[in-house]
Amino acid sequence: MRLRWFGLWALALVAFCAAAGAWWVNAALGPRDATGESVAFEVTDGASLASVSASLEEAGLADALAFEWLARYRGLGSELKAGEYELTPRESAEQILERLTSGWVRMHTVSIPEGLRATEIAERLERAGLADSVEFLDGVANAAWIRELGLEGDSFEGYLFPETYRLARGLSTRAVLEAFADQFLAHWQMIEPAAREAGLSMREVVILASIVEKETGVPAERPRIASVFLNRLAAGMRLQTDPTVIYGVQDFDGNLTRAHLNDASNPYNTYQIQGLPPGPIANPGADALRSVVEPEASEFLYFVARGDGSHKFSKTYGEHARAVDRFQRGQ
Structure with missing residues (x-):
């Protein structure tokens, strides 16, 4: 009889422990705060499961021991994705684990x-x-x-x-x-046939487009600006464009001088070199890229700033010189 009672007590104790364990698991894995606000949480590259679990508990988002146990039980302990997340204590440990292993990062x-x-x-x-x-x-x-x-x-x-x-x-x-x-490549696919027809490589298009981008802030002028540079290249003329010179000047202070224009050691000095500079001078947008492969049909070889953001275009040097006198020297 005594052994029977002992067995019953043992079974009761096991049942109690199991119930207590189940209660703890449910409580520990459940939401930490039903009214809590969202918080930014970062998983750094290479962070261990233990450190992430501890950080979650410190942020009031999960019980460290329970979260680590859950991740290991699910076989996801090494699947945490680095990044910044927006988490809330209203989420369960299961939901948080799903976020951290699926990479639902904050953008x-x-x-x-x-x-x-x-x-x-x-x-x-x-x-x-x-x-x-x-x-x-x-x-x-x-x-x-x-x-x-x-x-x-x-x-x-x-x-x-x-x-x-x-x-x-x-x-x-x-x-x-x-x-x-x-x-870039998505846009290049759209203009590549026109570039190929014009006999221009990807690199040449990007270099020319970067110059066009820096030369004018007037969108409608881009195809005409592009035509000037393409016409000059076809005629064997130097590009002679200030933005390329500026790109090649270390610590440029905003004052372009005659010495800068005469500096033959600057590989981007298109007053001194033939053809294109060695690389792009900026990162051009879609319109500038398209202007190079679909330029305006023109005979213009020169242009000068009017002072209002637009330019005066000329076909001959004499015409250009008069435009320079008018718009830059006020003559």
Whole structure:
């Protein structure tokens, strides 16, 4: 009889422990706060399951021990995706685990306007918390990545396509550059037949488009500006365009001098070199790219700024000289 009672007590104890365990699991894996607000939570690259679990508990989002147990039980302990997440204590540990392993990261918007240099884009990305500017510029100069992504040249300068991007924080430099390259290549596919018909390579189109982008802020002028440069190249004339010179000047202070124009050591000085500069001087947008492969049919060889953002175009040097006197010297 005594043994029978002992067995019953033992069974009762086991049942109680099982019930208590089940209650703890349900409580520990359930939402931490039914009225809690959303919080930003970051999983750093290479973070361990234990450290992520501890951070979740510190943020009031999950019980560390229970979350770690759940992840291991589900076989997902090594599947956490790096990135920034928007989580809420109203979610269960199961829901949070699903988010962290599926990569439902928080996206951030950054707008890249036409005509920026890679250095300026790097600064914008860093301000948005989307890239380290130094690491980004190192990636811009990675010639191997350029080739692997189907681009031409030895730099991403010119291929950082102007667009509004939605990117996650914590992306690798290469992943960010791939986002830019994908946008460029999507637009390149649309104009590549026209470029091929014009006898222009991808690199030549991008270089010329970058010059067009920097020369005018008037969209309607782009095809005519492009025609001037194409006409000059066809005639064997130097491009003689100030923006290329400026690009090649270290720490340019905004004052373009005669010494700058006479500097033959500047590889981007199109007053001194024949043909195109060695690379793009900015990152052109879709309209500038299209203007190069679909330029206006013209005989213009010169242009000068009017002072209102637009330009006066000329076919002869004499006509151009008179336009310079009128618009820049006030004669």
